[in-house]
Amino acid sequence: MTRPFSGLKILVTGGAGFIGSHIVDSLVSQGAKVTVLDNFSFGRIDNLSTVRSKIKIIKADIRDYGKLVKAMEGIDMVSHHAAQLEIIRANNDPWIDLQINLLGTINVLKASRIKRVKKIINASSACVYGQPKYKKQDENHPVEPNWEYGISKLAAEKYCRIFTTSFGIPSVSLRYSIVYGPREWYRRVLTIFIKRTIQGKPLVVFGDGKLYRDYVYVADVVKAHNLCLIKKAADGEVINIGSGNLITILKLARLVNIVSGKQLPIIHEQVSEGGESRQVPGKKRNPQDLKGMCLDNKKAKKLLDWQSEVTLPDGIHFELDWAMKNLDQWRKIKYS
Known part of the structure; x- marks a missing residue:
């Protein structure tokens, strides 16, 4: 080594x-x-x-x-x-x-x-x-x-x-x-999906779920x-x-269901920007929410000879496995 x-x-x-x-x-x-x-x-x-x-x-x-x-x-x-x-x-x-x-x-x-x-x-x-x-x-x-x-x-x-x-x-x-994986703090949407999956609760998507992110x-x-x-x-x-791959929040919820094998219901909740969810205790929607985020990583490939290797399904599996053993770290959403 x-x-x-x-x-x-x-x-x-x-x-x-x-x-x-x-x-x-x-x-x-x-x-x-x-x-x-x-x-x-x-x-x-x-x-x-x-x-x-x-x-x-x-x-x-x-x-x-x-x-x-x-x-x-x-x-x-x-x-x-x-x-x-x-x-x-x-x-x-x-x-x-x-x-x-x-x-x-x-x-x-x-x-x-x-x-x-x-x-x-x-x-x-x-x-x-x-x-x-x-x-x-x-x-x-x-x-x-x-x-x-x-x-x-x-x-x-x-x-x-x-x-x-x-x-x-x-x-x-x-x-x-959006960096994700074991030890991630509890607030962002993937952590909420994972926690609710472990608890057997429906996955909550704000609006139509068309906002997209790069994990x-x-x-x-x-x-x-x-x-x-x-x-x-x-x-x-x-x-x-970044991975250079985008996924909508709705498709992310569906992917968590596939990875977990639970096929939990997906609920669409209308939450205004800056507003608070009624379904997820303590969860507030970001003000002026980003419609999308996906990074071109060609420069990293050129200068560092780097590209992401862990697929999103595998990464979700790793974080889900960690969260099942450490759910006490995700008791409530913390903003400060």
């Missing part, structure tokens, strides 16, 4: 979260000396159970610049995944979204510069694009975020670019589509992330990380 990160000291902000913890697992397995910095607002120590004895954990917030500087002592590379992820929270309180996603990222960049970090991977989002102008959004698609979250993520990308061009710190911003399995995201750490071709770039 190759160990390309053997001996490298890598800081993962948000390393106890969904994507971050999978990155930590992978880096440790490949010989990296990993430090996790997380405030544990959404991250879970359980997510790090298999590697806890092999890593350093710092409970801190990326808004605390002093603690970030200390955490980066001797660090070679930074994987920046700490973020405020909730669309509705950002809509209700844009200031907290900006503080975490933009000012927090600036803190990461400043600390990286002071401590002479060799590379930064910045977790961005397909939400920077806003409503699709054409079906498969490539990196040249107009960036017109329709959510506050997308604005903060886009601004963070721009600051990464400035620190690369002005200070020579290589950075890569990865625009993720990419978390293990494929980790592979793309790790390639960016070692490939110079990625330096200074923004890169889409």
